[in-house]
Amino acid sequence: MDFDTALAEAWVRAVAAAVEQRQGELTELDSAIGDGDHGSNLQRGFSAVLTALDGLEPAGPGALLSRTGTTLISKVGGASGPLYGKAFRALGAALDGPAADPAALGEALAAGLAAVRALGRAEPGDKTIVDAYTPALAAYRQAVAAGEGLPRACGAAADAAEQGARDTVPLQARKGRASYLGPRSVGHQDPGATSTALLFRALAEVTAGRAHPGAGRSG
Ligand code: ADP
Ligand code: MG
Numbered sequence: 001m002d003f004d005t006a007l008a009e010a011w012v013r014a015v016a017a018a019v020e021q022r023q024g025e026l027t028e029l030d031s032a033i034g035d036g037d038h039g040s041n042l043q044r045g046f047s048a049v050l051t052a053l054d055g056l057e058p059a060g061p062g063a064l065l066s067r068t069g070t071t072l073i074s075k076v077g078g079a080s081g082p083l084y085g086k087a088f089r090a091l092g093a094a095l096d097g098p099a100a101d102p103a104a105l106g107e108a109l110a111a112g113l114a115a116v117r118a119l120g121r122a123e124p125g126d127k128t129i130v131d132a133y134t135p136a137l138a139a140y141r142q143a144v145a146a147g148e149g150l151p152r153a154c155g156a157a158a159d160a161a162e163q164g165a166r167d168t169v170p171l172q173a174r175k176g177r178a179s180y181l182g183p184r185s186v187g188h189q190d191p192g193a194t195s196t197a198l199l200f201r202a203l204a205e206v207t208a209g210r211a212h213p214g215a216g217r218s219g
Helices: 005-033 038-053 061-075 080-094 102-120 130-145 150-166 177-185 191-207
Strands: none
Touching: 005 038, 005 061, 005 177, 005 191, 038 061, 038 080, 038 191, 061 080, 080 102, 080 191, 102 130, 102 150, 130 150, 130 191, 150 191
């Protein structure tokens, strides 16, 4: 199985559905160590992405993901908008042609993480998106190197991202709003790492053909 336009669209739609469903949880996490807008930021961003996808005839998965990123950058004011926006744009730019094999998607996912790191300057352990994305990418690459296809590689990435998000609980934030709290940021799960895990779980579900109801192309 390769990552084609239909899968890219199913992924973005599954993310939008998951964000809608878990908006409250993300906002609650951001209320504890931020300003309580992470859920609504992503909800606003991904509902604009759904509108942008309507009637779009993307040349390939890369064009679709680039458009997703551009939309997030223009619609989300918080830190997460530009970070996820740049990540999706980098993913999109790395994917040329009608479909990407698992190794090529791995390179694109790596470009996405590099874009987050370039913009946000966060290191692993700073209690950010990077703490879920880094282990997810490592698990994905390990699975592909072991000969696994997209569904298992994405499943491994989602498991690792969820573990990475949980592992942010004891960390002290060193980037973003949560860093203003200093040691008081300890003991809470990072909202951005949590939404990154949600993104990877959605990817695992669509590649496994188990998308959230309502995700994917009509019917
Ligand atoms: P804001 O912090 O502007 O209110 P959000 O609430 O939407 O934006 O997003 C907060 C999340 O953004 C944090 O939980 C963290 O994971 C992520 N984040 C903040 N700064 C950075 C950074 N420099 N690098 C990576 N991720 C970051
Ligand atoms: Mg916030």
